[in-house]
Amino acid sequence: DHYAIIPGDTENSKLVYRITNEDETIRMPPPFSNLSLNDYEKQVLIKWIEQGAPYEAHWSFDPPEKPAIPAISNKDWVKNDIDHFIVKKLELQGIQASPEATKEKLIRRLYFDLTGLPPTVEAIDKFLTDDSPGAYENLVDELLASSAYGERMSSDWLDVARYADSHGYQDDLERTMWPWRDWVIHAFNSNLPFDEFVTWQLAGDLLDNPTKEQILATGFNRNHKITQEGGVVDEEYRIEYVMDRTVTTSKSLIGITMECGRCHDHKYDPVSQTEFYEMFSFFNQVDEKGRIEYGEIPEPYLEINDALIAEELPFIHKPDSIKELKVMVMEDTPDIRKTHYLNRGAYDAPDKEVAPGTPEAILPFNDQEPKNRLGLANWFLDEKNPLTTRVIVNRYWQLIFGRGIVSTPADFGNQGALPSHPELLDYLAVSFRENDWNVKELIKQMVMSATYRQSSKITDEALQTDPENILLARGPRYKLPAEMIRDNALAVSGLLVNKVGGPSVKPYQPKGLWQETTGGGGGTLTRYIEGDGEQLYRRSLYTFWKRTVPPPSMMTFDTASRDFCEVKRQKTSTPLQALVLLNDPQYLEAARVLAGNILAANSMSTDERVQLLFRTVTSRYPDEMEMEK
Secondary structure (H helix, E strand, C coil): CCECCCCCCCCCEHHHHHHHCCCCCCCCCCHHHCCCCCHHHHHHHHHHHHCCCCCCCCHHHCCCCCCCCCCCCCCCCCCCHHHHHHHHHHHHHCCCCCCECCHHHHHHHHHHHHHCCCCCHHHHHHHHHCCCCCHHHHHHHHHHCCHHHHHHHHHHHHHHCCCCCECECCCCCECCCHHHHHHHHHHHHCCCCHHHHHHHHHHHHHCCCCCHHHHHHHHHHHCCCEECCCCCCHHHHHHHHHHHHHHHHHHHHHCCCHHHHCCCCCCCCCCCHHHHHHHHHHHCCECCCCECCCCCCCCCEEEECHHHHHHCCCCCCCCCCCCCEEEECCCECCCCCCEEEEHHHCCCCEEEEECCCCCCCCCCCCCCCCCCHHHHHHHHHCCCCCCHHHHHHHHHHHHHHCCCCCCCCCCCCCCCCCCCCHHHHHHHHHHHHHCCCCHHHHHHHHHHCHHHHECCCCCHHHHHHCCCCCCCCCCCCCCCCHHHHHHHHHHHHCCCECCCCCCCECCCCCCCHHHHHCCCCCHHHCCCCCCCHHHHHECHHHECCCCCCCCHHHHHCCCCCCCCCCCCCCCCCCHHHHHHHHHCHHHHHHHHHHHHHHHCCCCCCHHHHHHHHHHHHHCCCCCHHHHHC
């Protein structure tokens, strides 16, 4: 007979009693939580109960509707529709947007954001001398059309897909999944519409007369860890693989912490444990083992040879030294097993049988769709699904601006952050779908905006009013991700090998790391055999990824471990990062070669050499003080 909230009855609503109580043992929030409500916040809650306590569904569970473009005063500043939403909020806050960044800063920003690489001095000079009205847009189009664009975009997707070159458990044996990575690069460079990009990866094998490319794409959901340890329970690990596919798919496409529903009803979002296992059932028809033997390639897999590459998969860069490839893919065996609700998530505690389904509060599953992964893909892409388009455009916004409109890209639920610009998020979400899921067009719209082109210089006032730049009154400013830090050093020194695709490579790494962590086996991955020649200087995207010992230099700079799906990396600054730059042989070699290149430049004075060195590394001319130092 006690209720936290009784609409219209503040006297008997226990919430009012608890938030206004002077007794610290009763008052909420409790003092030890370091949380508190001020008087205004308490009065708002009391007034809300007096008025009947109306309660709406969480904002992200209502389908996005395309809002009108806001009317603003500062029309001269804007470049496209994005800017109207940004300026509207700035005007309400009485804040001025920043002026446009210099052309040197813009070209460097664009190159890293769209290709993951720095501009050359020649590219900078060309841009600086191009005074035509379309110079900036031409540069954007050029970079979007480059092969480096697909590599840059793929780097982010590999985190989402938990891509690795090894299985991940104890002995951590080698696997061959790099042809799937070649496909991802190809998909981004060919601008495959995102709805097809998703459908092929979730259910390419279930399409009518699927091509080998569509089947290869399903490798997305075979990137999970697989064990070969003796003594494990086969069914326990098979269940773990299905769990992984369920969680990865939901996290990457709808930003909901579905894993909370494995053991119990979700405590914060409207996802029951039954609904979790209904989603789980879509991925439960693969005829696979929980434990594989040493050297075994987990079934099902796609066999790839020279003839198939020539006929259907020309984007796969298979070296002549490899005769045939076997890449794990998805393939359902109809009615191979029933799916059961698992008590407390335990593999050996099956309860009631469940059928394929989706969380009702998000969007009921369409009974007209096939109850398989293809039907699930269509559910994610349904225009009534309130989450998918929001989640995806938010992650691309994060990619370009360093922070999502929703700063918790993995959680669009009740425990996630509210969007800083909700109308803009919905505008982009609906536009993305209306524009046929065109990723390059979405990215271009973002980088063409005046919001993106702003100077990132921080004033004292801005530092006080908006230190995290949530309102976007200045340009994005954040540390490069690990891959770009290494690739930048290789590129400016001239060491970088610009070769797309192919098997993973083994650049410099401290000796003995793999031996220290290898258990009783390890196979080809017992010892780290460093590559040579061009293998040392490929882009970081192609670095061999052993799950139990990821590349140490990149891990120091906050890469994801690839054990599980990640949609946002940590951003840290530690002394160890500085030590890597000062001691890692890759950076030392790059510095030595760069210096040699500058010294070898003919007919240059010392000042000219210093200036060229500075421009090569920073993409801008040094000022007078910098030259003196």
